[in-house]
Structures are given as structure tokens and as C-alpha cells.
Amino acid sequence: MSRRRVSSTKISKRLSFFGLVVVASICIFFLVFNQRTSNYIEHRFQSPVQIYRNNLTQMEIHEVIEMQKKILERELEDYNYPLDKTGLNVSSFDDLMMEKGGRPMRSIILATWRSGSTFLGDVLQAHPANFYHYEPLLDFGITQVRGSPMSHRAIKNINALFNCQYHKLESYLYFGRTHPWVFNHNTQLWRQCQSHKRICWNSDFVTKFCRLFPFQSMKLVRLRLKVAEFLLKQKKLGVRMVLLVRDPRGLLQSRKHRDWCPKSPDCSEPARVCADLVSDYEAAVNYKKKYPNNFMVVRYEDFSLDPYTNTENLYKFYGLDLHKKVKYFLDTHTSRDFGGVSSTFRNSKTAPFHWRNDLAFEEVEEIQSVCSNAMRLWGYQLALNHTHQKEFHPLMDYQLEL
Numbered sequence: 001m002s003r004r005r006v007s008s009t010k011i012s013k014r015l016s017f018f019g020l021v022v023v024a025s026i027c028i029f030f031l032v033f034n035q036r037t038s039n040y041i042e043h044r045f046q047s048p049v050q051i052y053r054n055n056l057t058q059m060e061i062h063e064v065i066e067m068q069k070k071i072l073e074r075e076l077e078d079y080n081y082p083l084d085k086t087g088l089n090v091s092s093f094d095d096l097m098m099e100k101g102g103r104p105m106r107s108i109i110l111a112t113w114r115s116g117s118t119f120l121g122d123v124l125q126a127h128p129a130n131f132y133h134y135e136p137l138l139d140f141g142i143t144q145v146r147g148s149p150m151s152h153r154a155i156k157n158i159n160a161l162f163n164c165q166y167h168k169l170e171s172y173l174y175f176g177r178t179h180p181w182v183f184n185h186n187t188q189l190w191r192q193c194q195s196h197k198r199i200c201w202n203s204d205f206v207t208k209f210c211r212l213f214p215f216q217s218m219k220l221v222r223l224r225l226k227v228a229e230f231l232l233k234q235k236k237l238g239v240r241m242v243l244l245v246r247d248p249r250g251l252l253q254s255r256k257h258r259d260w261c262p263k264s265p266d267c268s269e270p271a272r273v274c275a276d277l278v279s280d281y282e283a284a285v286n287y288k289k290k291y292p293n294n295f296m297v298v299r300y301e302d303f304s305l306d307p308y309t310n311t312e313n314l315y316k317f318y319g320l321d322l323h324k325k326v327k328y329f330l331d332t333h334t335s336r337d338f339g340g341v342s343s344t345f346r347n348s349k350t351a352p353f354h355w356r357n358d359l360a361f362e363e364v365e366e367i368q369s370v371c372s373n374a375m376r377l378w379g380y381q382l383a384l385n386h387t388h389q390k391e392f393h394p395l396m397d398y399q400l401e402l
Helices: 002-075 117-125 150-162 170-178 187-195 203-210 225-233 248-255 270-290 300-305 307-318 324-333 361-378 386-391
Strands: 105-110 130-134 215-220 240-245 295-299
Touching (some): 002 203, 105 117, 105 225, 117 215, 117 240, 117 324, 150 215, 170 203, 187 203, 225 270, 240 270, 240 300, 240 307, 248 270, 248 361, 270 295, 270 361, 295 300, 295 307, 300 307, 307 324, 361 386
Parallel strands (some): 105 240, 130 215, 240 295
């Protein structure tokens, strides 16, 4: 009797166990089925909405692109292509449009923070047919790219930008959504972004828009010159590069006004700043020989003392004709100080030398103690004392030779 009860109990437990397994299996089946059904229904009902939105986006992109084409055709109607300066077989706008299979004329200003590069960049982008890549390494932070591993990503990003391959730059575009100055220094692009906010950071839109422009300029303040040779080597890219140099006393005085600078040794320490100036000088001597038609040096102080003549020389070097809007920019931006520390409205003849009054001689001595070699190479005279600092002219001649 007891054996039968034990056997019956075991059978009952087994049946309960198998019952639970069956119920669990059925529950899992229904969960999977419901999830798939839900996904299917969601896909069926949301897909047309998504298709509709995509179609609207593409229609808006097409509308803006066609509008910009007409603007560029009007601006370049009587444009003079300086064929002997470009080294390219250029006879029309189409020869310089990536959209038409052409190669744009690409220019680079390589500098460092607070060296006058924003002003020079705006001189170039005053040309209405120029697409301006403003500080494309902004997302790297306040650091200088002097070698690997950062240099590999930097060069990769620069190449993608110069080839208008924004589908390779999704992280760059994502950064720009919360840091709009990635685009808002680009006059042509930002004008359309203000009217068409929905497509502004769309990689398809920016790629197509960028490919319309025959002139592509770029300002780099985080890449040192010895790394930038990779860009000069690429004949297919055809870049022409200007190294912009400024007196370290002027650099460091100007950086005192920026709250982002003191926290970074690459920005605030005179020894690092001047080591970069020496390194750039050594590379410049080399590049002047290797790339005589694609590389030149400009001192910010020299440019500021005669902005009109130097702008003409700059445009000739880049293979560009001086558009009337560039002349208007110079007329309105070089005669008086206006705006904050980032403004490009400056009395150009006095702007480079504010440090003589704004820095105490003790500060100047500290800079000169670690920068004398860099200053000698680039032709900047030492201040001897407080009185001398207020009165002297700090510029001397310099030569690119070791």
C-alpha cells in the first residue's frame, strides 16, 4: 500500500513538472509571437510615415541645392580664373566643382589659438564661392596634435572634409549639434542652416552642398606643421598651405582673455607654445624647398600692417581672383575695433601690438626667458625693460634657413 502511494506521488510530481514545462513553453511561444507580431505591425504602420519624412527631407535638400547653384552661378558670372596661378586646366565653374567631377582649389591656414587666424579665415571666406571648414578638429579639445595616434584621426577627418565626405564624419556632425560654431563661421552654409534647420546637420545635405563650391578653405589651429606634410604630399588633393605665425607675447596676452585656455598646458605654458614655434620653423624651412608652389609663411603682424597688399598676395598664392566682396570685407573690418575678443573688426595696425601695454614687463620677461630662440628665428625683438617695451617696434627681418 505504501509502495503504491509512493509511486503515485512520484508520477504526480513528474506530471506537474512536465505540465509546468509545457505551460512555460506555451508562454514563451506566445511572447515571441506577440513580439514579432508587434514588430511587424509597428513596421507596417510606421514605415510609410518614415518614408514620407525621408521624402520631405530629400525634397528640401534638393530645393536648397538648386537654389545655391543659382547663387553661385550669379556670383561667378564674370569671374576671372587666374589660370597661370592655379596649375589647373580651369576654364569654367564646372572644372572646379566636385559635383561635376572637377577638383576644387583647396587652401589651408595653419596656425595656433589667438594668432589672427580667424581674421585671415574670414578674409578667404569673404569670397562668395568659398566653402569654409572652420577648425575641423574642434572636437579634439584644447590640445595640439604633434604626432600619432591623434594625427591619424586628424588627417583622416581633414581628408574627408576636403572631399566633402560627411557620411564619414557622423561623430563630427553629432558634436556640431551642441557646438554650432563648427558651422556658423561658414557664411554660405550657415545662411541655409538658419532657414532650413531640419537638414542642417544631415550628412547627405552637407555633402551635396559642400560639393558645389569651387573654392574650399580650412583653418587649422590644433595641427602642427610637421604633421601637416601629409596633406602637402597628396597631389590629388592639391592643397596650398599658409603657416600663420604670431609673436608669442601677443599670443599669450590674447589667450589670457579666454577661460578655456589656462586649464590646458598646450595653450597656457610659454615653453610649449615656443617649442611649437621652433618646430614649425624647422618644418617651414624644409617645406619651402620641397613645396615652393604650395607652401608659404605669413607673420600676423606683417599682414595686419598692410592688409590690402597682403590679401592680394594671399589670393594670388591660393590661385584666386580678388572678388569685390573681399575688398568690402577689408574696408569694414580693418579700420576700427568693434565687438568682443573674438571679433574680426579691428584696427589692424594696432591689434597685433596690444601686449606691449596689456602685459607687465615681469610677464614679458617670463615669456622671453623660454622663448628667446623662437623669437630670434621668427624675427621678434626682445623687450629690454618696462620703458623699452612701451615704445619699441618688435618686428625684425627673418629668413627661412637653418
